[in-house]
Amino acid sequence: MDYTPVKGTHDIFGSEAKQHNYVSYVLKSTAELYGYKGLETPVLEHTEVFSRGTGESSDVVRKEMYTFLDKGNRSVTMRPEFTAGIVRSIVSNKYYATEDLPIKVFYHGPAFRYERPQLGRYRQFHQFGVEEIGLDSARADAEIIIMAVHMMHNLGFKTVNLKINSIGDEETRNNYRTALVEYFSKHIDNMCPDCKERLQLNPLRILDCKVPADQEIAKDAPKLKDYLSEASEKRFYETLSIINDFGVEYEIDDGLVRGLDYYSEVVFEIHAVSDEGKDYGALGGGGHYGGLVRSLGGPDLPGVGFAMGMERVVSVMNDNHLLEEVTDGIDFYVIPVGEDMLDEAFNLTMAVRSMGYSAETPLANGKMGSLFKKAVKRKAKYAIIVGGNELERGVINVKNLATQEQKEIALDDLENALSDLIDPIDEGCCCGGECDCDGECKCEDNKEGCCCCCDSKNN
Ligand code: AMP
Numbered sequence: 031m032d033y034t035p036v037k038g039t040h041d042i043f044g045s046e047a048k049q050h051n052y053v054s055y056v057l058k059s060t061a062e063l064y065g066y067k068g069l070e071t072p073v074l075e076h077t078e079v080f081s082r083g084t085g086e087s088s089d090v091v092r093k094e095m096y097t098f099l100d101k102g103n104r105s106v107t108m109r110p111e112f113t114a115g116i117v118r119s120i121v122s123n124k125y126y127a128t129e130d131l132p133i134k135v136f137y138h139g140p141a142f143r144y145e146r147p148q149l150g151r152y153r154q155f156h157q158f159g160v161e162e163i164g165l166d167s168a169r170a171d172a173e174i175i176i177m178a179v180h181m182m183h184n185l186g187f188k189t190v191n192l193k194i195n196s197i198g199d200e201e202t203r204n205n206y207r208t209a210l211v212e213y214f215s216k217h218i219d220n221m222c223p224d225c226k227e228r229l230q231l232n233p234l235r236i237l238d239c240k241v242p243a244d245q246e247i248a249k250d251a252p253k254l255k256d257y258l259s260e261a262s263e264k265r266f267y268e269t270l271s272i273i274n275d276f277g278v279e280y281e282i283d284d285g286l287v288r289g290l291d292y293y294s295e296v297v298f299e300i301h302a303v304s305d306e307g308k309d310y311g312a313l314g315g316g317g318h319y320g321g322l323v324r325s326l327g328g329p330d331l332p333g334v335g336f337a338m339g340m341e342r343v344v345s346v347m348n349d350n351h352l353l354e355e356v357t358d359g360i361d362f363y364v365i366p367v368g369e370d371m372l373d374e375a376f377n378l379t380m381a382v383r384s385m386g387y388s389a390e391t392p393l394a395n396g397k398m399g400s401l402f403k404k405a406v407k408r409k410a411k412y413a414i415i416v417g418g419n420e421l422e423r424g425v426i427n428v429k430n431l432a433t434q435e436q437k438e439i440a441l442d443d444l445e446n447a448l449s450d451l452i453d454p455i456d457e458g459c460c461c462g463g464e465c466d467c468d469g470e471c472k473c474e475d476n477k478e479g480c481c482c483c484c485d486s487k488n489n
Contacts, residue, residue, distance in 0.1 A: 038153025044358040049344050050156065052356045053185065054138050057158045057338070060181045061136040066160055069135035071115040077105040082325050083114025085291020087232035094143040108142040111290065113335055114326070116161050121328035131164030150342050159337030163323065166332040168265050171296045171318050172272035174334050178300050178314065179278050185343065186352040191301035191309055192278065195286040196266035198258045199294055206257040207233055217247045237287050255284050262295060269296050294320040302346045310346045314338030359409025361452055364391040365401045367417035375416045385445050387452060406431055412451060
């Protein structure tokens with residue numbers, strides 16, 4: 031028996047699990063701000079969902095799918111990406127007939143690709159993504175791109191590198207394909223076996239090849255922008271202009287084609303950049319798609335969407351210290367002073383939990399020293415010490431485990447006292463730190479702890 035996880039898979043535990051939950055919470059909440067609803071689809075789909083949807087010429091479908099025959103001899107596949115399954119769900123449930131268009135959904139869960147595992151590349155990984163289906167407009171495309179950038183800012187990234195391109199409509203891609211075939215046919219003998227196949231299946235995929243020698247050849251290949259149809263060019267610049275109006279910066283990358291077959295018109299990738307300017311590569315990407323809904327048996331509806339890789343987002347956020355406060359620690363560790371305080375400590379712990387704070391207490395007797403060590407190991411913010419003498423006086427001691435400061439609090443004021451410890455009132459200026467009140471309060475709520483000039487006015 032091999033007790034190691036399957037190659038390319040990994041366990042997510044404790045603080046890391048909490049970080050994943052936090053990131054997906056921020057992403058979901060942002061999607062909800064834009065009116066998106068959750069849609070959970072099965073991990074397993076009929077294989078054709080991906081072969082027809084994601085596309086026969088994509089590397090994902092050709093080489094990376096976990097496909098097998100189930101006991102009923104049906105070919106099923108563990109989703110390598112979500113979009114095809116989401117569209118399958120919208121078609122099979124006829125949501126396009128019962129919901130207002132566009133249908134706007136978000137999703138989150140594991141995806142599976144048989145890729146070579148390396149840093150940031152797994153065989154089971156998690157994606158969060160969104161799809162907006164049923165409205166063909168540059169504004170819909172722009173809104174989703176703006177939302178993707180908004181999500182990155184909500185996660186705490188100050189700088190986001192948005193790479194954007196248009197791969198045009200069908201006419202564009204047909205003309206471009208012909209030009210690529212002509213160009214690459216002259217070089218194909220010096221290219222990798224995969225590119226030889228790509229030339230037959232979909233020469234656009236060659237532009238995504240990671241083999242350095244092939245990338246060198248691809249540098250001089252015809253450029254997509256020279257083949258954009260008038261309609262696609264107009265649409266692309268309309269999208270850019272809307273994004274621009276919202277102050278979202280972008281970089282046009284005319285080599286960006288994306289690896290899945292269903293894209294048309296605008297495509298984009300989101301890169302995180304550290305304060306020092308380091309580009310971490312793509313955390314997510316997406317674009318507009320034309321014939322996908324129809325190819326999976328639905329009406330002729332367009333869509334636009336994007337997906338982010340959760341493992342990569344969490345790792346880059348950790349690298350940039352954006353998740354330091356998201357740990358699996360607790361608020362309070364309640365320490366009984368001696369065995370006869372176990373019941374009191376247990377009852378107090380339950381009371382603290384009922385006030386909405388996380389708390390633990392040892393369920394068996396232990397020495398004070400080792401219980402304090404446990405409190406630290408459990409990453410508690412505070413230790414509450416429950417002693418017989420103090421209880422007789424109606425008080426307990428609370429120790430801040432970071433500063434070692436200790437103070438007594440009265441049990442009949444427990445809820446207020448704990449709330450002051452965990453959620454202290456912000457004493458800073460509600461005008462945002464640097465006060466420009468000029469003695470005239472601009473704060474809408476005149477909240478407690480407001481800056482001095484507001485206070486003087488309020489008094
Ligand atoms: P894609 O569906 O290929 O457009 O990928 C969208 C995002 O998912 C990428 O930008 C990555 O962040 C993430 N991703 C894709 N493949 C993997 C993988 N094998 N392991 C981890 N993350 C991945």
